[in-house]
Amino acid sequence: MTDTKTAPLRDRPTTRPFTTPRPRRYSAWKRQGWVYAALVLAGAATVLPFVWMLLGSFKTQGELLRRPVTWWPQDPTLDNYVRWFTELHIDLFFMNSLIVAVVTVLGNLLFCSMVGYALAKMDFAGKRVLFLLVMVTLMVPGVVTFVPLFVMVSKLGLVNTYPALILPFLVSPLGVFLMRQFMMGIPDSLIEAARIDGAGELRTFTGIVMPLCGPPLATLGILTFLGSWNNFLWPLVAAQSEEKYTLPVALSLYSTGQNATDYGLLLAGAVLVIAPIVALFIALQRFFIQGVAATGIK
Amino acid sequence: MVTTETRRADSFRAVRPPRAPERLGPAARRRRQSVIAWLFALPFVLIFGFFMLVPLFSSFVMSFTDFTSKDVRNPLGVGFVGLDQFAELFGNEQFVRSLLNTGYFVIVGIPLTMAVGLALAVALNNGITRFRSAFRVGFYTPVVTSIVAVAVVWRFILQPDGLLNLILGWVGIAGPDWLNSTEWSMPAMIMMAVWRNMGTLMIIFLAGLQNVPVDVLEAAQVDGANAWQRFVRITLPILRPTLLLGAVLLSVGFLQFFEEPFVMTKGGPLDSTLSVSYFTFNQFGYGKYGLASAASYVLFVVIALLSLIQFRALRSKD
Missing domain, CATH: 1.10.3720.10 (MetI-like)
Incomplete structure (x- = not known):
């Protein structure tokens, strides 16, 4: 009995969560039992909208309108999904979302690391100003810039093109901040050694610094992908015809347009938008959660 | 900090055969590093400047004008209206x-x-x-x-x-x-x-x-x-x-x-x-x-x- 009580303490002495020591075994169990019950209830409530979405997406329009409400689909159908692929070109929107997200991620990884390296490990005139600008623009909301951005993109003749969807998000102050913070922690001696060995800055950057930057690159990559996949206001403004819609734009326009009451179709659409990112989240949850902690705390 | 680094670098150079392009004075070397640093920052500065700073500033200026969608063709021809938009x-x-x-x-x-x-x-x-x-x-x-x-x-x-x-x-x-x-x-x-x-x-x-x-x-x-x-x-x-x-x-x-x-x-x-x-x-x-x-x-x-x-x-x- 004493063994099981002290073992976790020995394993993680510094970050071990504080749990009330248990004077009497049963009362402690009961107390934890209540917390578990409350958490299971809260968890069920949290997941319920997703479950409801998934169940609904397999129901026919008739069943969705039927009362009393049915929980399990009575005659399950794939029609709602089929219509997305055959009538509504969701494959096109999916590819648009994917192309925009992937290019945005690659741009952020490369360009933000480059500035991050300069800011963290080089001395140059204007360094303070550059860093200050990055910090000041960390929280500029998209709603402030989209009007002039649209005017600029129009003047350039880029409305309804991939560059219009991608370029405004190709770099981010947050990315620069993340990369710089991490690179500050790389020992100077390592970089000095490379320089003395005759490596130029580019060699030092690609050969020494970047291979060490796995964790912040993973964080930045995931945050950028998530932001791009769920981005709405700018794609709504910049994509003006179907062939450039991203998934959220397409879903929002169908859900407020002529299909507004076709809930089977809309729920299937929501599944198709949400499923890839939730799958990605569950596969890479450690990095997602690190990312939030990193941006929130540091 | 900087002096010890340069001294260490110099002592190394004494052992190795000195290469011509590295024989620069400290000021020139610093200038060279500034150029390299800005080259590293260049893609970010261009994109960030054009798609973030310019719109941020333009938005501020536009809020003091009567800019409408008709002015997109000639954005510089808009009239300034002071605080009218805010009023x-x-x-x-x-x-x-x-x-x-x-x-x-x-x-x-x-x-x-x-x-x-x-x-x-x-x-x-x-x-x-x-x-x-x-x-x-x-x-x-x-x-x-x-x-x-x-x-x-x-x-x-x-x-x-x-x-x-x-x-x-x-x-x-x-x-x-x-x-x-x-x-x-x-x-x-x-x-x-x-x-x-x-x-x-x-x-x-x-x-x-x-x-x-x-x-x-x-x-x-x-x-x-x-x-x-x-x-x-x-x-x-x-x-x-x-x-x-x-x-x-x-x-x-x-x-x-x-x-x-x-x-x-x-x-x-x-x-x-x-x-x-x-x-x-x-x-x-x-x-x-x-x-x-x-x-x-x-x-x-x-x-x-x-x-x-x-x-x-x-x-x-x-």
Whole structure:
């Protein structure tokens, strides 16, 4: 009995969560039992909208309108999904979302690391100003810039093109901040050694610094992908015809347009938008959660 | 620091055969590093400057002009109207309404989300010993989803005879027609926002709870403090910077809310869910770019003030 009580303490002495020591075994169990019950209830409530979405997406329009409400689909159908692929070109929107997200991620990884390296490990005139600008623009909301951005993109003749969807998000102050913070922690001696060995800055950057930057690159990559996949206001403004819609734009326009009451179709659409990112989240949850902690705390 | 580095470099150079391009004076070498550094920064500076700084500045300038969609062809030909756009804004009932709605959303939504996020974090950290990561994944999942998609789902759930009212009916409550009621449309949106954002705060607060020293809590318990007293007297004060950080971070997001009313209510009924972002978007749609810029700048000033608070909080932490 004493063994099981002290073992976790020995394993993680510094970050071990504080749990009330248990004077009497049963009362402690009961107390934890209540917390578990409350958490299971809260968890069920949290997941319920997703479950409801998934169940609904397999129901026919008739069943969705039927009362009393049915929980399990009575005659399950794939029609709602089929219509997305055959009538509504969701494959096109999916590819648009994917192309925009992937290019945005690659741009952020490369360009933000480059500035991050300069800011963290080089001395140059204007360094303070550059860093200050990055910090000041960390929280500029998209709603402030989209009007002039649209005017600029129009003047350039880029409305309804991939560059219009991608370029405004190709770099981010947050990315620069993340990369710089991490690179500050790389020992100077390592970089000095490379320089003395005759490596130029580019060699030092690609050969020494970047291979060490796995964790912040993973964080930045995931945050950028998530932001791009769920981005709405700018794609709504910049994509003006179907062939450039991203998934959220397409879903929002169908859900407020002529299909507004076709809930089977809309729920299937929501599944198709949400499923890839939730799958990605569950596969890479450690990095997602690190990312939030990193941006929130540091 | 710099001198020892250069001296070390020099001593190495004495051993090796000196190469011509490296034989530069310290000033020239510094100039050379400046050039290289700016080359590294160049792609970022160009894109960031053109797509962030220029629009940010233009938006500011546009809010003092009568810019409309007709001026896109010749943007430099617009007339300056001083503060007229701002005067029109604050005389516009819809805008004032959108300000009040946004305030309502933030002032009610933030404390609720914080309370739920904190409760989850404390429960996961102190209340249980197993299945922590499973619960964490569950509560965090709504955060990664597209607001547009979940708004579609919630619109379905919030129908007068939808899932929520069905469940409320089990406990004898006759739920309202959430999204068609001027009174209940906003609470419905806040409910969804709490659900979607509690995970973010849970993670941030969980990280903050790691800073609460275990021995202090144990000492307090030995001295007879109960769980609630320990939480209020020890945990909360230590958590204060984290709470502030979470509040500011989330407020910045909440202040911009747009997708929820766009998908769920179109800003209605009777403008009861019209947000400042939505108002801005609508003015943009009507071609009133000057007015839209002015409205967005009002929002920006609020967000900038909040960021300033966060900046100060961060600095005082170090």
